[in-house]
Amino acid sequence: MKKIYTLIATVAVVFSATAQRTVSTVTPISTVGVPTLSNDRTVTDTLVGYSWTNAAATGATFIGSANGGYVAGNNGYDDFQKAQSFINTIGNINVEGAIIWFGAKQSDMGSSGTSKIQVRHHSLTAPGTTSTGASTSAPGTVNATTDVLFAAIDTGFAYVDGANTIMFSTPVFTTGDFAIGVNFQTLAAGDTVGMIHSTDGDAGATDLSWEQWSDNSWHTMFQAWPLDIDFFIWALVDINVGIEEQGFLNGARLGQNVPNPAVNNTVVSYELENSTNNVSIVIFDVTGKLVRTYNEGNKAAGKHSLTIETANLDAGVYYYALTAGKGRIAQKMVVSK
16 A cells, blocks of 8 residues: 655644645755754764765655654554664664654644553564565564653754653663664554654665554555655664674774773774764763863774873763764763772
């Protein structure tokens, strides 16, 4: 079943149950284009869909379903769930949660205090249908779930206002590919929630975003609508391997600082797959406050290191993040006295 869609320009939209709409133009939500990783609320490493680091991408979009609701949410087709899959080239990681950008929510019947969505970690083990046919890499086993009350969902067309950081109570140890899904079945009747997603055609990896239909079957968005998009679901992970064991993530890899815990200073090692401009490393505290910035400038491909002075930092947990090109990777470090 192919689905017809329409662009949503504002949060408050009245849908016709029978009208069939198409998109004539696609307008980015924000004039800044593709959101960067410089102001997000990341607490650990961030894995993002391909389109959010694709230099040819044109930005974030919010699209409504022709029969009510949202393409990247619940709608008149009674979609149960949406999920973004991630190809894990790193190895052993702990998936701690996700950053999700919700574009709108509305309640036609008056939301109950228990109305909620569920954010889930899935193994990619289930049967599903992609643009090329049957697959066994659809979201399957649910390994962790976090409830988010409808009333607590932040929305907004500005990324820094609309993004939600949602953590699992216990990180999920993951060795292979996985998905982060949003389940809408627990919403109260009349409650509708929609996520931001990339512009059609930006994704490149056409079959990494999924939806679950009311018959429990899974279909990629490219097969079902068809739209070549990534959801704004960014996975938050901890890397459990050394830099030599990592695969490159968006052209870079980042090592654990040594020594850790640090007292007076510590050394951070990183490696670039290609020559990269405007490389930087920033330090955040546990509240997300920027503590320090190191501008590394233009760096050649290969291994590099940076000494970070920690003597004047308070004891506690910090995060250091490497920004290289359009991607960012982060690690935790501990400062002791």
